[in-house]
Amino acid sequence: MFQIPACVLISWLCLLGLLSCRTPALVPLIAIGESTTISPTLVSTQAVASDQAEFVVKAGFEFNPTDWKLTLLNASGRPLSLSAGAVGRLDLFNLIPYRAIGLTSGQTYRLQFATRNAGGDSVNVERLYTHRSDGPRWIRLTHAPLVGGDFAGSTLNKDNLPPSESANYLSIWRYQNDQSWQMLTYSAVDNKWYDSKDLTSVSPRHGVVRYQLQEAVGDNQTFEGLGFMISELLLGQRLYLKDMGGVTPYYAGPDGEVRFFTTLKRAYQLTEGGSPQLWVRWGNWDQYRGPDLPEPTGTLVSFRLGTTGYVVNQRPGQQIHLWAFDTEREQWSRRADFPGSLRSQGVGFTAGGKGYFGLGITANEETLRDVWQYDPTTDHWQYVTDYPGAGSTYLAVGQLPVRTLLGWGYEQQPTAAGGIRLVGCTDFWEFVP
Numbered sequence: 001m002f003q004i005p006a007c008v009l010i011s012w013l014c015l016l017g018l019l020s021c022r023t024p025a026l027v028p029l030i031a032i033g034e035s036t037t038i039s040p041t042l043v044s045t046q047a048v049a050s051d052q053a054e055f056v057v058k059a060g061f062e063f064n065p066t067d068w069k070l071t072l073l074n075a076s077g078r079p080l081s082l083s084a085g086a087v088g089r090l091d092l093f094n095l096i097p098y099r100a101i102g103l104t105s106g107q108t109y110r111l112q113f114a115t116r117n118a119g120g121d122s123v124n125v126e127r128l129y130t131h132r133s134d135g136p137r138w139i140r141l142t143h144a145p146l147v148g149g150d151f152a153g154s155t156l157n158k159d160n161l162p163p164s165e166s167a168n169y170l171s172i173w174r175y176q177n178d179q180s181w182q183m184l185t186y187s188a189v190d191n192k193w194y195d196s197k198d199l200t201s202v203s204p205r206h207g208v209v210r211y212q213l214q215e216a217v218g219d220n221q222t223f224e225g226l227g228f229m230i231s232e233l234l235l236g237q238r239l240y241l242k243d244m245g246g247v248t249p250y251y252a253g254p255d256g257e258v259r260f261f262t263t264l265k266r267a268y269q270l271t272e273g274g275s276p277q278l279w280v281r282w283g284n285w286d287q288y289r290g291p292d293l294p295e296p297t298g299t300l301v302s303f304r305l306g307t308t309g310y311v312v313n314q315r316p317g318q319q320i321h322l323w324a325f326d327t328e329r330e331q332w333s334r335r336a337d338f339p340g341s342l343r344s345q346g347v348g349f350t351a352g353g354k355g356y357f358g359l360g361i362t363a364n365e366e367t368l369r370d371v372w373q374y375d376p377t378t379d380h381w382q383y384v385t386d387y388p389g390a391g392s393t394y395l396a397v398g399q400l401p402v403r404t405l406l407g408w409g410y411e412q413q414p415t416a417a418g419g420i421r422l423v424g425c426t427d428f429w430e431f432v433p
Contacts, residue, residue, distance in 0.1 A: 036060070038093045039063075039423070040057055041058050041411065042056075042111065043390040043427050044427060045388055046140065052099060052103065053131055056095055056097050057095070068113065069114045072110070073111075075109075082099065106131070106132065108128055110126060111126065112125070138430070140388075144172075149182060151425055151426070153396035154174070155210065155399075157262075158399070161212060161401075167401045169188070170398040173198075175204050179204065181200070201246060202244075205228060205229050208225065209227060214264050220283075223267065226243075226244060227241055228240045229241065252279055253275070255271070256271040256272045259272065261304040270300055276295060277292055278290040293323060293332060296315065303356070309327060314342055314344075320339075320342060322336060336381055339381050340370060340381075343360030343362060344361060344363075345361060346358055355373070365412060389407060389425065391411050394409045396409065404431045406428075410423060411423045
């Protein structure tokens with residue numbers, strides 16, 4: 001009952017917010033002050049040769065390698081030698097690589113990372129690493145300059161639009177505070193981050209939804225909005241928003257987090273948490289209700305291959321269902337169940353004509369970094385790789401016409417008191433199938 005007043009409350013902020021698609025205006029980043037303390041963390045594990053792997057620690061300038069201990073154990077528990085490489089200095093922190101040699105393909109090793117964070121609390125993290133030099137490749141890209149706010153970025157993907165001069169640039173927004181966004185653009189041309197000066201009437205919020213649709217040839221419209229705010233008056237409950245800038249009508253679906261996939265001219269939107277309603281938005285702002293998902297929604301992940309949208313629906317007590325939506329016939333059909341673990345806050349994406357689903361956390365808050373591939377020609381799932389980066393939840397996924405990018409998000413670190421500490425991540429990767 002609080003949703004309508006919330007939309008009215010913010011409506012005075014909502015000028016017309018639809019912008020034509022164009023090459024972003026890139027502004028060099030202004031480095032954030034180096035006084036920000038960044039605690040040591042293990043940020044990546046990656047094979048670099050058939051018998052070698054590299055493990056990277058990220059730490060603020062206040063910390064030295066003597067402030068942490070990184071240990072690699074083989075299957076029998078024997079420590080293996082690690083050699084430190086040259087320190088890479090970025091604007092906000094250092095990156096310290098460690099190299100292990102003599103590893104066996106297919107063998108699983110245990111990494112132990114012990115340190116104290118900036119608050120003086122002890123941190124003990126264990127991570128399994130299975131050495132594989134074949135399969136999909138992960139290309140490590142430049143870390144993003146993120147401090148404070150959300151580390152869950154919202155991307156403006158372009159894989160549903162014709163190639164253009166902006167195809168090598170990915171816009172990512174993130175909630176900084178109740179008054180401001182941090183708007184960044186990643187350039188695949190020079191592997192750099194830039195401040196972007198996007199014009200928007202959308203007030204800062206968590207979980208903002210962003211997509212582009214073609215209204216007419218040469219006229220691509222940008223939609224930005226939905227998401228939620230945290231209400232102090234409602235004891236921290238989420239206040240879901242229905243506006244998308246100046247777009248009318250407002251989103252007609254139920255309250256909850258919205259997952260979507262897009263074609264050239266339409267966005268197909270489902271809400272997590274029960275309702276099977278499918279709401280379709282046209283590039284000309286029109287909205288209509290499509291065929292309901294054939295079952296109630298749980299936790300959702302979506303991706304699109306060609307003219308077919310795919311939705312992974314996870315509900316407690318049942319198999320993890322995959323549904324395919326034919327956007328030309330507007331029909332749902334059931335496909336092969338996902339064989340991996342039930343999870344929340346995972347991600348879906350596409351690359352090389354196949355769909356992928358993975359990462360997240362289990363109901364027991366155990367970290368998952370496995371990535372599974374779905375082949376639509378055989379209707380078959382298979383495990384293919386582990387994500388090498390730091391985060392496992394709320395990752396940003398960028399889909400450019402010829403690139404798939406992942407990164408940011410949060411790592412779950414166990415505390416001495418038996419709780420979980422969320423650590424924001426800044427690493428960024430390109431996935432090459």
